[in-house]
Amino acid sequence: MSVFSFTRFYAVIAKEFVQMRRDRLTFAMVLGIPxxxxxxxxxxxxxxxxxxxxxxxxQDRGRLSRSIAQAMANSDYFDFEREVSTEEEAHALIExxxxxxxxxxxxxxxxxxxxxxxxxxLVLADATDPTATNVALGATxxxxxxxxxxxxxxxxxxxxxxxxxxxxxxxAAYNPEAVTQYNIVPGLMAVVLTMTLVLITGLAITxxxxxxxxxxxxxxxxxxxxxxxxxxxxxILVGYVQAGLILIxxxxxxxxxxxxxxxxxxxxTFVFVVANLAVGITFSTLARNQLQAMQMGFFFFxxxxxxxxxxxxFRGMPVWAQYLGEVLPITHFLRIVxxxxxxxxxxxxxxxxxxxxxLFALVALTIGLVRFRRTLD
Amino acid sequence: MxxxxxxxxxxxxxxxxxxTKSFGTKVVVDAISxxxxxxxxxxxxxxxxxxxxxxxRMLCGLLxxxxxxxxxxxxxxxxxxxxxxxxxxxxxxxxxxxxxxxxRENLEFVARVYGLPRRREVVDEAIERLGLEARQNQLAGTLxxxxxxxxxxxxxxxxxxxxLLLDEPTAGVDPxxxxxxxxxxxxxxxxxxxxxxxxHYMDEAERCHxxxxxxxxxxxxxxTVREVVDDAGLVTYLVQGGDQQAIAAALRREEAVQQTxxxxxxxxxxxxxxxxxxxxxxxxxxxxxxWRPIDSGLEDVFISLMRRAEDNFR
Numbered sequence: 001m002s003v004f005s006f007t008r009f010y011a012v013i014a015k016e017f018v019q020m021r022r023d024r025l026t027f028a029m030v031l032g033i034p035x036x037x038x039x040x041x042x043x044x045x046x047x048x049x050x051x052x053x054x055x056x057x058x059q060d061r062g063r064l065s066r067s068i069a070q071a072m073a074n075s076d077y078f079d080f081e082r083e084v085s086t087e088e089e090a091h092a093l094i095e096x097x098x099x100x101x102x103x104x105x106x107x108x109x110x111x112x113x114x115x116x117x118x119x120x121x122l123v124l125a126d127a128t129d130p131t132a133t134n135v136a137l138g139a140t141x142x143x144x145x146x147x148x149x150x151x152x153x154x155x156x157x158x159x160x161x162x163x164x165x166x167x168x169x170x171x172a173a174y175n176p177e178a179v180t181q182y183n184i185v186p187g188l189m190a191v192v193l194t195m196t197l198v199l200i201t202g203l204a205i206t207x208x209x210x211x212x213x214x215x216x217x218x219x220x221x222x223x224x225x226x227x228x229x230x231x232x233x234x235x236i237l238v239g240y241v242q243a244g245l246i247l248i249x250x251x252x253x254x255x256x257x258x259x260x261x262x263x264x265x266x267x268x269t270f271v272f273v274v275a276n277l278a279v280g281i282t283f284s285t286l287a288r289n290q291l292q293a294m295q296m297g298f299f300f301f302x303x304x305x306x307x308x309x310x311x312x313x314f315r316g317m318p319v320w321a322q323y324l325g326e327v328l329p330i331t332h333f334l335r336i337v338x339x340x341x342x343x344x345x346x347x348x349x350x351x352x353x354x355x356x357x358x359l360f361a362l363v364a365l366t367i368g369l370v371r372f373r374r375t376l377d
Numbered sequence: 378m379x380x381x382x383x384x385x386x387x388x389x390x391x392x393x394x395x396x397t398k399s400f401g402t403k404v405v406v407d408a409i410s411x412x413x414x415x416x417x418x419x420x421x422x423x424x425x426x427x428x429x430x431x432x433x434r435m436l437c438g439l440l441x442x443x444x445x446x447x448x449x450x451x452x453x454x455x456x457x458x459x460x461x462x463x464x465x466x467x468x469x470x471x472x473x474x475x476x477x478x479x480x481r482e483n484l485e486f487v488a489r490v491y492g493l494p495r496r497r498e499v500v501d502e503a504i505e506r507l508g509l510e511a512r513q514n515q516l517a518g519t520l521x522x523x524x525x526x527x528x529x530x531x532x533x534x535x536x537x538x539x540x541l542l543l544d545e546p547t548a549g550v551d552p553x554x555x556x557x558x559x560x561x562x563x564x565x566x567x568x569x570x571x572x573x574x575x576x577h578y579m580d581e582a583e584r585c586h587x588x589x590x591x592x593x594x595x596x597x598x599x600x601t602v603r604e605v606v607d608d609a610g611l612v613t614y615l616v617q618g619g620d621q622q623a624i625a626a627a628l629r630r631e632e633a634v635q636q637t638x639x640x641x642x643x644x645x646x647x648x649x650x651x652x653x654x655x656x657x658x659x660x661x662x663x664x665x666x667x668w669r670p671i672d673s674g675l676e677d678v679f680i681s682l683m684r685r686a687e688d689n690f691r
Contacts, residue, residue: 002459011489022477218439220490221462243679376439
């Protein structure tokens with residue numbers, strides 16, 4: 001009897017499309033916000049992240065190499081999480097985002113130092129997030145010279161010289177010039193989608209109540225699922241328009257490199273868009289009026305901007321904030337967008353980030369369906 | 378105008394017992410029982426906030442009663458609300474269609490939501506009946522009150538319901554549109570549709586087959602217009618001439634006078650005891666004032682009922 005009806009579902013979709021078309025203000029907001037944000041966020045916010053996950057690739061077994069690794073581990077900038085034995089492994093860790101740095105001490109490092117050949121210590125960095133990387137890299141150079149000063153004593157003290165006996169060479173992967181826009185623009189895609197979609201759908205159901213159309217709607221045989229899904233579908237399209245707008249602007253206005261697969265990005269965007277719409281609709285079922293729905297939207301939007309790694313480097317945040325951030329869909333989508341656009345990540349690399357978004361969408365949608373008021377009580 | 382006489386053998390369209398609904402600590406509908414028979418136009422009267430709208434909403438599944446049981450169109454009002462919704466046309470007090478949709482789009486939405494076959498034809502017919510062919514692409518929000526009301530009626534009739542619940546459908550509608558509206562309601566009732574309608578207008582109340590009057594959530598009286606008037610046992614005198622204000626003030630001090638109501642140049646004076654009332658009139662009125670007994674009207678009765686409700690329940 002209460003079976004989902006595609007006719008009724010379509011009735012809601014068709015109505016929402018017409019209303020969307022007539023609502024000029026919302027339409028302007030949908031197109032204006034992405035453009036405005038793109039212009040406004042032309043700058044980056046500095047911070048001092050610590051405890052960055054770092055992998056160790058030590059190809060020299062000498063005492064000096066150990067000391068360097070130890071000194072870096074002792075600073076709060078780096079957390080040595082694992083040791084790898086090949087460069088391929090190191091690169092894979094960076095691509096998956098499990099390590100932000102790989103410290104590579106080359107073969108015969110100690111011997112070369114003692115010979116006065118001034119060998120290099122290579123720091124491979126995931127520079128998609130340049131603010132996080134720069135500070136840590138500065139620290140690396142200081143650490144290196146201090147370790148060498150300490151270690152080179154007694155007969156080797158003559159090596160304590162300037163220029164230093166070993167050099168730290170930084171290889172900033174993915175974003176070699178550390179251009180902030182490369183990080184911000186893909187991030188904006190996530191932020192704009194979160195902001196506009198949650199707000200627009202947040203108003204969807206409260207507006208029906210405020211305009212007095214809800215009573216009529218509830219008096220018909222329409223089911224909550226038909227209303228909720230019917231209200232979501234038109235805005236999926238809106239989400240794609242916005243995503244396209246930002247990608248085009250990113251490509252041609254900010255010359256953001258896009259090395260990965262755009263179709264893959266657009267595919268994953270679907271999950272993210274639905275997650276945000278589900279949040280908005282759920283707020284809409286919880287709120288008593290449009291104002292409340294707006295407030296809930298902002299309540300959601302704030303942590304989305306602050307705790308997701310958009311504004312501040314994710315790994316610079318305290319652990320509890322990181323856990324909170326992990327719950328938000330935008331945190332995972334940021335990694336996906338930056339991963340695909342800047343690193344050229346494939347499906348395998350981003351799959352672990354899709355799952356939490358999908359789960360979030362499912363939970364939000366379920367709450368919305370359960371909370372949808374079937375009566376005027 | 379009386380309802381169908383073979384009523385006892387006919388299944389009632391609405392049959393509820395002890396319906397109660399509170400919001401917070403305020404009891405809005407207090408144990409109302411009611412039977413409405415097929416083809417009846419059932420008028421529902423009472424002051425603002427007396428619980429009329431809440432009662433209608435409980436009938437069509439928009440509100441869940443706190444207590445009470447009953448059926449609407451043979452379906453349980455607690456458990457089978459979806460079946461009821463399919464067969465009931467409910468017209469809300471406030472215009473409840475989309476103002477940013479055109480007349481045609483609104484009707485098409487309703488047609489789709491009820492899953493009506495031959496949607497285009499059904500909508501075309503409705504627009505033609507409304508006489509709105511020329512304005513079918515006009516936004517509903519730009520319509521005048523009378524047209525909005527006609528659109529709302531057309532929309533709630535679209536799925537050919539067996540029962541119409543109309544919540545103050547003629548509020549703010551001009552007299553000629555109201556007359557047309559009632560013509561249509563009587564036409565529909567003659568075709569077998571049952572209509573429950575709330576109103577504040579006495580002339581509309583008199584056009585109903587049966588009436589109920591509620592105040593403070595309680596059913597005060599129920600029946601045909603004649604029954605309602607007779608049951609009230611109200612005696613009314615018409616007083617003409619003299620200083621009406623002073624007369625009314627003097628009469629209100631009399632024990633036997635329950636109420637005085639001004640009708641233009643005339644004054645209706647009502648009470649329950651004919652002998653005592655006549656005595657009071659004779660005492661209070663001078664020679665230049667004419668007075669004679671008349672039949673109590675619905676309005677006299679409703680005012681009396683409202684006073685009684687205020688005394689008892691407020």
